[in-house]
Amino acid sequence: MAIIVRVLKANHGDCILVTHEGPSGGFNLLVDGGTAQTFKHGPRQRYSGALCDALDELKDQGQSVDLAILTHIDDDHIHGLIKAFEEPDYLGKMVKSMWFNSSRLITRHFNVPEIPENNIMLADDSPETSVKQGQDLEKMLDKLGCKRAPLIMAPQEYEIGPFKLKILSPDRKQLEKLLHKWPVEEDSGETSAHDNDYHLSLDDIWAHDKFESDSSVYNGSSIAFILEADGKKMLFLGDAHDEVVTINLRRCGYSAANKLKLELVKLSHHGSQYNTSSDFLSLLDSPLYIISTDGSRHGLPNKRTIARIIKSTNGKAAFNYEDVIEQLLLADEIEDFSSRLEVLGDEIRF
Numbered sequence: 001m002a003i004i005v006r007v008l009k010a011n012h013g014d015c016i017l018v019t020h021e022g023p024s025g026g027f028n029l030l031v032d033g034g035t036a037q038t039f040k041h042g043p044r045q046r047y048s049g050a051l052c053d054a055l056d057e058l059k060d061q062g063q064s065v066d067l068a069i070l071t072h073i074d075d076d077h078i079h080g081l082i083k084a085f086e087e088p089d090y091l092g093k094m095v096k097s098m099w100f101n102s103s104r105l106i107t108r109h110f111n112v113p114e115i116p117e118n119n120i121m122l123a124d125d126s127p128e129t130s131v132k133q134g135q136d137l138e139k140m141l142d143k144l145g146c147k148r149a150p151l152i153m154a155p156q157e158y159e160i161g162p163f164k165l166k167i168l169s170p171d172r173k174q175l176e177k178l179l180h181k182w183p184v185e186e187d188s189g190e191t192s193a194h195d196n197d198y199h200l201s202l203d204d205i206w207a208h209d210k211f212e213s214d215s216s217v218y219n220g221s222s223i224a225f226i227l228e229a230d231g232k233k234m235l236f237l238g239d240a241h242d243e244v245v246t247i248n249l250r251r252c253g254y255s256a257a258n259k260l261k262l263e264l265v266k267l268s269h270h271g272s273q274y275n276t277s278s279d280f281l282s283l284l285d286s287p288l289y290i291i292s293t294d295g296s297r298h299g300l301p302n303k304r305t306i307a308r309i310i311k312s313t314n315g316k317a318a319f320n321y322e323d324v325i326e327q328l329l330l331a332d333e334i335e336d337f338s339s340r341l342e343v344l345g346d347e348i349r350f
Contacts, residue, residue, distance in 0.1 A: 008050035010034025013076030033080030071238030097147035169224035169240035195299035237268035271301025
């Protein structure tokens with residue numbers, strides 16, 4: 001038996017495929033879909049992206065996506081999935097079950113009127129119609145017979161195939177904040193040099209470090225969970241708020257004296273300093289703290305996050321894009337600290 005984790009190249013987004021290989025075959029968990037380009041890119045979408053390639057491999061092996069988890073609605077997590085659903089030979093045929101805290105599920109849970117403007121629409125280029133129409137993702141999932149979980153929130157626990165999932169985020173309070181019409185996400189464009197903090201030394205960061213929490217309502221609604229199989233645990237955080245995850249870890253009995261032992265952590269929000277505190281890191285014992293981004297947006301990852309990992313843990317900061325590492329350390333820091341940074345291979349197997 002083996003567990004294989006692939007942190008796919010998803011540009012500035014998240015797209016992770018976790019496969020459990022057991023006696024009865026493979027069980028596949030897909031966490032988010034990255035940006036649209038993660039599925040296909042280029043003129044007329046002629047080139048396959050990392051997600052498309054991974055799904056093609058599963059199809060060739062006669063396998064499915066047994067569970068797809070859309071952690072939250074940000075474009076860099078959802079858009080690759082949308083594109084894969086819009087092509088009939090991909091997720092529409094491959095996904096057996098899906099977790100997604102949609103607006104419809106949220107409004108029904110809190111017994112308030114639906115907000116149709118929040119429905120996720122898929123493009124429909126069917127030759128049966130002369131007018132390009134959209135179809136509702138949830139209606140499509142119902143039509144396909146795709147299993148849907150009820151609203152996902154802490155402290156729920158699930159057993160799905162070989163995996164156990166312990167939900168750490170969102171809490172009820174974070175979901176209540178989505179009971180309104182969701183505005184279109186604004187794109188801040190590519191990051192300029194002055195938007196990052198790479199000019200700061202590690203010593204300066206450590207001397208003046210103070211944690212400030214992420215204020216994004218949408219990040220706060222992100223699904224985060226402990227994934228367990230074969231006695232091994234992993235932590236997947238989407239873009240979840242540090243405070244919510246930390247509180248729920250402490251409720252599970254974890255502390256600086258009783259750390260949660262993990263094989264890996266997929267850090268929240270692409271290494272943002274507003275989503276990873278030293279207090280949170282003090283609860284964990286992991287060899288890998290994974291950051292998924294190509295570094296092209298929002299000044300992420302923040303060097304302040306890397307500094308916290310180096311100081312508060314014995315693990316390594318691991319990246320799915322090599323170019324990101326080259327910018328993070330100053331010349332006089334490379335000798336002492338380059339061993340704490342590494343590039344992920346195509347897969348992590350244990």
